[in-house]
Amino acid sequence: MKDLLPDPATFRINGRLWIEGPADRFLGIGRLELLQRIQQLGSISKAAQAMNMSYKRAWELVSSMNAQAREPLVSTQTGGQRGGGAFLTAAGVRAVVDFEALQLRFQAFVDAETARLHD
Amino acid sequence: MKDLLPDPATFRINGRLWIEGPADRFLGIGRLELLQRIQQLGSISKAAQAMNMSYKRAWELVSSMNAQAREPLVSTQTGGQRGGGAFLTAAGVRAVVDFEALQLRFQAFVDAETARLHD
DNA sequence: TTTCGTTATGTTTGCTCGGGAATAACGACC
DNA sequence: GGTCGTTATTCCCGAGCAAACATAACGAAA
Numbered sequence: 636m637k638d639l640l641p642d643p644a645t646f647r648i649n650g651r652l653w654i655e656g657p658a659d660r661f662l663g664i665g666r667l668e669l670l671q672r673i674q675q676l677g678s679i680s681k682a683a684q685a686m687n688m689s690y691k692r693a694w695e696l697v698s699s700m701n702a703q704a705r706e707p708l709v710s711t712q713t714g715g716q717r718g719g720g721a722f723l724t725a726a727g728v729r730a731v732v733d734f735e736a737l738q739l740r741f742q743a744f745v746d747a748e749t750a751r752l753h754d
Numbered sequence: 755m756k757d758l759l760p761d762p763a764t765f766r767i768n769g770r771l772w773i774e775g776p777a778d779r780f781l782g783i784g785r786l787e788l789l790q791r792i793q794q795l796g797s798i799s800k801a802a803q804a805m806n807m808s809y810k811r812a813w814e815l816v817s818s819m820n821a822q823a824r825e826p827l828v829s830t831q832t833g834g835q836r837g838g839g840a841f842l843t844a845a846g847v848r849a850v851v852d853f854e855a856l857q858l859r860f861q862a863f864v865d866a867e868t869a870r871l872h873d
Numbered sequence: 874t875t876t877c878g879t880t881a882t883g884t885t886t887g888c889t890c891g892g893g894a895a896t897a898a899c900g901a902c903c
Numbered sequence: 904g905g906t907c908g909t910t911a912t913t914c915c916c917g918a919g920c921a922a923a924c925a926t927a928a929c930g931a932a933a
Contacts, residue, residue: 718878
């Protein structure tokens with residue numbers, strides 16, 4: 636394989652992994668990061684901002700996840716002392732933990748295949 | 755994980771895998787299929803047509819692959835008995851075989867993770 | 874009751890990527 | 904030399920999709 640490439644060291648295996656349902660994507664790397672940021676920052680708008688994503692898009696992703704899961708991953712509150720906010724439910728926390736683990740196994744696979752590519 | 759989902763059986767892990775270089779993508783599932791079709795049909799335009807892809811795009815992909823590989827994966831001929839054509843070089847055949855194998859290992863990974871998702 | 878930052882949602886704007894048309898060159902074959 | 908189907912390449916346009924914008928509702932706190 637590597638003998639196909641001019642400078643094999645500069646080439647890598649890369650990829651994307653996600654969970655998909657009958658209608659739509661459910662969870663991927665972008666949605667995971669969004670959940671993590673919401674957990675960290677307590678708001679969808681701050682999370683979006685931190686990811687350089689429009690609030691609308693972030694909200695749509697949250698909405699999509701909440702709609703597909705058995706119970707919402709993110710709970711929101713409008714109004715209140717700081718104008719409102721958002722936090723992960725127990726289900727949301729579990730989703731983050733589980734998908735992080737999956738992502739880690741995938742990364743191991745990708746790294747192994749990259750190593751195989753190099754020799 | 756599955757307890758997050760309303761009907762776990764309808765959810766799957768899915769993903770994409772590719773080889774990327776410093777500048778651009780080198781090989782992915784779409785480019786693989788294109789190479790396979792060229793091998794099978796002997797022409798870029800026929801391959802593109804079979805994939806419902808514009809000739810222009812197909813040509814660009816071939817050009818990108820040829821430019822990044824140490825030696826071209828696809829060799830072309832303009833003019834001639836049937837107006838010309840394209841075929842895989844030895845390097846091209848090797849690229850197909852090797853990436854097919856990689857894709858198979860990836861599919862196994864995805865299937866295993868989907869199974870894990872279901873229990 | 875005003876302020877404030879957020880959620881929630883519809884509308885418009887803008888931009889990028891690919892599609893499609895147009896054109897040239899090519900070379901075997903009749 | 905005319906025909907044909909292909910490679911090769913440029914240019915323009917439109918669809919689709921995300922960003923940006925606009926607005927309403929909300930509720931705690933001052």
